[in-house]
Structures are given as C-alpha cells and as structure tokens.
Amino acid sequence: MSELTDRQKFILTLVVHEHIRSAAPVGSDLLVKNYQLDISSATVRNEMSALTELGYLRQPHTSAGRVPTEEGYRYFVSHLMRDTELPETTRRMISHQFHQTRNDADEWMRLAASVLARQSSVASLVTAPHPDKARLKHLELISTRGRQALMITVTIGGEIHQRIVTVNDPVTQEMLTITSQRLTGLFSGKGADEIQAWQAQLQGLDAEIAAWLVDEMIEADALGSGDIYLDGLKNVLAEPEFSGSEEARRALRLLEERPLLYDLLSNTKVSNGIGGVQVLIGGEGAWDEFRQWSMVLAPYGQPGLATGTLGVMGPIRMPYGRAISAVRFLAGILSEMVTESLEE
Amino acid sequence: MSELTDRQKFILTLVVHEHIRSAAPVGSDLLVKNYQLDISSATVRNEMSALTELGYLRQPHTSAGRVPTEEGYRYFVSHLMRDTELPETTRRMISHQFHQTRNDADEWMRLAASVLARQSSVASLVTAPHPDKARLKHLELISTRGRQALMITVTIGGEIHQRIVTVNDPVTQEMLTITSQRLTGLFSGKGADEIQAWQAQLQGLDAEIAAWLVDEMIEADALGSGDIYLDGLKNVLAEPEFSGSEEARRALRLLEERPLLYDLLSNTKVSNGIGGVQVLIGGEGAWDEFRQWSMVLAPYGQPGLATGTLGVMGPIRMPYGRAISAVRFLAGILSEMVTESLEE
DNA sequence: TTTAGCACTCAAACAAAGAGAGTGCTAAAA
DNA sequence: TTTTAGCACTCTCTTTGTTTGAGTGCTAAA
16 A cells, blocks of 8 residues: 655645645645745646545545545555654643642543643543443442432542432431441442342342442443543634534534444544554544544553543544644543552 | 504514524515515504614615514513413423433433423523532541542532542541541531631541531532533524524634633523523623523522522524523422422 | 646636515505 | 505625636646
C-alpha cells in the first residue's frame, strides 16, 4: 500500500494541512504559492492526479481542487503526521490544575472534558472510570421511616450508589447499623456473584438486605454510574461543515442519545493505536451516523481496578495532531489521578 | 391596556396560532381562507393595522404579513390563551411512569426532563431539588489508606456528598467508625453554622473531621449538587429560527454555560404566574442572550424541605399552551414525588 | 521528468426579470 | 358608520441567464 513516493507523501501532507486549515478544496496553484514550493503547479497537478488515482484524494467536482478522502486521512494519521506533544508549559499547567482540585472523580472528569475541548478545539467526551467488576467496600444503612431505609453502597473503586429499600417489618437505626456492619464484614471485597452465593445462608433482615445488595451490585456491574461528560460542543458547531441545520441537528442527536455513545465507546478496540490512542475516521465505514465525524479515543485508568475512556470528536477535517497529543496526555493524567486515589 | 375589541383579540389569537404553526408571517388573505372567517380580508387588514399600531403585531417588511411582537405574545399568554390541561390518558401514563421508577431522585429528574421535552416539543431543563439549608442526617467515614478516608455525608433531603479527607495521623476503621457515630449523634439535624459553633469544643480526630464536615456543609448550601438535567435540544434545533449556524451556536452556548442557566433559574420570581408557572418571553428585555427565546418555568418541591425549578425553553414562537400545561403537571408530579420520599 | 501554455469545465457570484403575497388606500355598498 | 371590492404599489423570493475565476487535464517543448 505504501507505494507513495516521497514527493507524493509531501504533497498529501500539504493538502491535508491546508484543507484542515481552510476547510476548502485545495488547488495546485494555491499550494505552490502558499508553501513556496520550488516545483511548478503542473507537477503538483500530476502528483495530485496520481494520489487521486490511488484513492487518497478526491475532487468535489471536475474543476475544483482536491480534498483528502477518508483513506487519505488514515494514511496521513498513520504514516505522515509527526507525533507531537503538548508544549511543556501547557502540560505543566494542566497537571497543576488537576492536582489543585479536590480529590473528587466528578471534578476530574469535568476538568478533563473541559481541557480536552480547549486543547483540541473540538468536542470532548470522558466516561467515568468504571471497574470491570464491582466489589463491595462498605455498606451503610440509614433509617428513613417505617419500613424504608436508605442503602448506600461504596465499591472498591470508590463509586457510591444509593437506593431506597423497603423491608418487611419496621426497623430501627440500631438494627440497620448492626446489619450493615455484619454484611460489610461478610461481603467486603466480594462481587455480586459471591454475595449471591452466600445469600442463601442468611436469615431475616440480613437476607433481605443482602438481596437488595445483590441487585445493586449487579446494576453497578452493568455499566452502572457510567456518566459521560461532554464539553466543547460549541467548537464543533462553529465548523463550517455543520453550518447547515441538518448537520447541526444530527450532531445534537449524537449527544442526546447516550446509548449510541456508549455503544461506540465500549467498542474501543485498539486498531489504529498510537500509544493506546485510537483514531476512528469517518465512522470507519461501520457507523453510518458518523460518516462526517472522526474520533480520537484512548482508554485510561488501571486495568483490573477501574478503567474509562476519553477522547474527542469532531469533523473528519479535524486537527489530528493536537487532538492526539491532548488525548494521550490527558489519558495519562487521569490514569495517574485514578491510580493515586484508588489504590487500596 | 386592554382596550382591544373582541374581534381584535380574536384576530390576534389567530395570528399567534398560525404563526406558531407555520413559522412564517401571517397575511390577511391566508387567515380568512384557512379559518373560514366570514369577514373579508380587507376588514382583517384594518384590524391588523390597528394591532400593529398598538404594538402587538409587526411587519418584517412592508409587503409581508404580520408577526406577533413580544408584547403580542405576552398579551396572548396572559389574556387570550385558554388554559388547557394535558389529556387524562397522558397524565395517567406519565404518573404511572414515575411511580414505576425506583426511588431515586436522579431517575426522576431525568424522566421529568425527558417527558417535558416530549410533551412540549421544545427543550427542557430540570434542576435537582435542593434544600434551602442543608442539614446533616448521617455521617460516615470509610478508611482508605494511611491518613486518608472517604467521608460520606447524607443530608436530610437525601442528598449524598462524598469527599476524600486527610487527617494528621494514620487512622483505623474503628477509630473512624467511632468518630462518625459520635459526630452523627452530635450534629444530626444541624446545619453548617451550628456545627461550626460546636466545633471548638471538640478535640483530636473529632475536631479534624468536624472541620471537614463544616466545609462540606457550607459547600452543600452553596447550590452544591445542583445538577441541571437537560433534554430535547434536538427539538429546538429543528425549529427554523435556529437553522442558521449562528443561532444554533448561540443555543449551544446557553446550554454549555451552566452559570448563565443557574443565574436565570435562581431568579424565578413569580410575575406572569399562572398557578405557579412563570412565562418569560424574549428574555423579558433583561436577558440579552435570550432575545430569541422564551421560557416556561415553575418551582416545585416542598418549601422548607427541598425545592427545585423545572421548565422548558424554546423559540419565542413556542406552543405556550402545551408547554404551560406540561410544566404545571410535571411540577405537580415532582413535588409529590419529593414530598413522598423525603418526609422524615 | 518537468514545465509552460492553453482549452475546457463547473461552481459561485451577480444581475435582470417575473411571479406572488401582501399591503394601504379609495370609493362604493351595506 | 362599518365593511368590502378593487386596485396600484411594494418588496421578497425564485428563476434564468451571464460572467468570472479557480482549477483541471492535456500537449508539446525544455
């Protein structure tokens, strides 16, 4: 596949750069002039013609300049783009910001989404870190009234779930305290399956609460508190490809329909991997909704303990260099934060 | 102000209806034809002319039909609109949906936003119920490692806050349990100020934790967990007035800049009140960002216990009838849910 | 292999011409 | 006095044709 000459690679790079900059088709003249090439526009035209033949460029219409195809972007990202890093000062600043927030996952996610959006100048999304299998750390029961109690479960990852439970007979706070202490002792470190296995051996209030607990843990496993943090949508809507209301609406659809996002994010297999960063261009053919979109995603966290995904999404014509470096850096930072805070 | 003749009122009503339906200026001919009026278009023209003089209608340009002014909408909403209710079956269905969710405020908010968006066909927003003053119900400390612990505070409204605290010396779970029980006993039902007053009399670990607790309670008071739930943005972007990317972007701005929303929502004084429902048309002159928007808001909850705000926002040309009835009904439902679940 | 030159193409910008929706005014009818 | 038919007028929107210019591909010379 990589039968491109050096000059073709160079020209492809220029076309991609220029198109990302200007959002318009790139012509041979313009390229020669803007980049002071010491070859003529006719030569550039010949090379462009070859690149078109190879499927890396296309013409919106006969007398227009060239635009990169999805394939062209893919080639650019995997072979031509020089692998940048965020500047030292920026990295310092961001790192500082993170260490200054209070120790709160919610804050981190928000901050990560915000920084990511600003650095990449497209839209960002961050999922909360989620353990592969929820394990109980602590159970707490608080009496509310009569037969109702507030059940709070803390998992080893640090996630907190709450739910109101109803038991068969009225209970006092003491009874609840005792039960919660006993169950915490029994089940600490255990997952839904193990709790369920034990459950049969319990009686009375303990058994009732344990049933609720199993229910809760199962729910926690099933993606549970998987909030998605979004930011920078305005960046994307400002891009010319979304100026038509049709595309703008479609963009919004993506964001309001969380299931679609989940589907996409959970499908984070490493294909185009660059240090864990995955680039999906034009929906990779599979995702029809995303034909106009690209995403740069990376997993973060501590495998086995808790992992999440973060990334950016924008038009195919996206500043991949900046996006990739921002995503990689923030995946690193968040991994660090999660690891630091969640180590037992 | 109300010197309109019956016929003028009738025509204003028709213009508003027709404009809301068609999004286009409304002409005299069209009105006569579409609504089978038994007066001539010339008469309608005369009346329209009068309404324009009075400031209730305006012409986008000389040879165009009429469009309601903000003043026209206001008159319509407060004098002409017949006060509808959601159909019985719909009310039943919604109510059923709420009672079927698990007892979880988060779910309710989400559901309320979703139902509101669907019923009104514009965008909806719901703030979580928030007590005027947070009062501690229960304090829980969970050891994580070394000098760190997870502090969980449950307030009387049922809100849960978590935060990681660091104390001066290493602690065990027992020490933490004892401290949390003692402090829960001491401060249950108390607010930030009362806890602060007592704090001086404590020593050692208790004092340290109490200091963190005060901090947390103060934060809880300050709007704290005030998430805003949004839904139905796609409805709004589908409207023709937001087809230009400029307006679409502005719409997005409103939604990403939560502070602006907070500002607006917390300013829910009752002016145009209809059974607690407040209608803000075209930003009411004051909010420049909202010149193209209208909002229908209502407070809900139990004053003294916990209150929140919910409502819809959309273009000025909004189906006020449906919006108002939906907002009123859902404010009722949510009040009920909150009251039922939070009574001590 | 590169490049100058040139004919050709096609979208976008512009201008002129109509069509159509709607108005306001006047004078007649009710 | 109020309503209405009639009509001239206004202004946007659409259509149609024209021009412009960026950009191409091809050919033939360097």
